[in-house]
Amino acid sequence: MIQSVSTAEHKTEYLRRLSGKPYFEAVLGTHLRLFGQHPASGWAFYLLPGTAVLELRGGSAVVCGALPGGSAGEDAREELAGFLRFLCADRLRTEQPLALAGWQLAAPLTLWELPQGSALPLPPAYPAELVRDTAPSMLPVSRLVFAENDAEADEFYSTACTALAHGVGVCHALLQDGRPVCTVGCYEQSNTESYMAAGVTDPAWRGRGLARRLIVEMANTLAAERTVRFACEQTLCGFYEQLGFVQNGKINYYTTDWNKQ
Incomplete structure (x- = not known):
């Protein structure tokens, strides 16, 4: 039951x-x-x-x-x-x-980790015109993470603000003239694990290594206290492997379409 x-x-x-x-x-x-x-x-x-x-x-x-x-x-x-x-x-x-x-198996998500006490080598520094903010305003961050869906942006904003207000995790962002162009966050934690999520770069700034540096900096900071983990789709596995994260299993993923049944 x-x-x-x-x-x-x-x-x-x-x-x-x-x-x-x-x-x-x-x-x-x-x-x-x-x-x-x-x-x-x-x-x-x-x-x-x-x-x-x-x-x-x-x-x-x-x-x-x-x-x-x-x-x-x-x-x-x-x-x-x-x-x-x-x-x-x-x-x-x-x-x-x-x-x-009625459910169909889709491509699984890969779980990655950085063990507690470990640290990854830092990628190249950010462009000089960007400023790293370790406590950015979450409203513009939510609009960056869900730029094409206001409803999902609002849900993310509410969830993230609740987590941050209760001391669960952090958000980092790179700002250009006060506007976030890259972000990554941690909004879920247990006593032993920090879960990273919502890593997004503005399309105009992609391909310049911003996410590499921001993700590694946050992971290294969090790993001082807990093991860091996150899940990703198969297309991003090579990216995280290059950064030095190690695989720690799979999360099964299923979908259905009730209108076709």
Whole structure:
């Protein structure tokens, strides 16, 4: 049975199931701590049969842990598929392979890391006309990260500001005349992991090594206290390998189109 995380006991069990899971402990754990008591936030959290948990926001779902085996597992998968369809979720990331009726496996995300206490060599310095800001205004940053989607920019702004206000992570940006042209952030953390995300460069400044330097500087700073991790699509793996990050597994990714079923 799918159970909403609605009590202190449920919350404790949800976090216990995430414990020690790279990516999932930091990301899902942070979301639960920041938004679990605020139903209007748009985030929803559930305990699934077996050892699994589910996070939902909009059309995106994340499952960490395993459903039961045997006939109980078949029932759990059927219930989960129906639940996701009812809530119109069409994108799913999972820790373990998960076969659900109507869902298709897409290219996985690669998880990268910089172990705690490590440091990467710094790429070349920024152009002289750019200024590095380690606490930039988040409104223009959100417009850089989601330049073509105001709704997603607003959601990112709200989420990032909440995380920063609670001392969870940081944002770095390169400014030209006060306007961000490159950014990277960390908005989810556990006791042992800092998760980096939202690395974006203005199209007019791409190809000049800005992201290389900014990402490495942030990763080196965060790695002084925690292991640094992030996920990326296959097309970016060569870039991060060149910077010196090491692979630490895959995150399964599935999609569906309910209108075609």
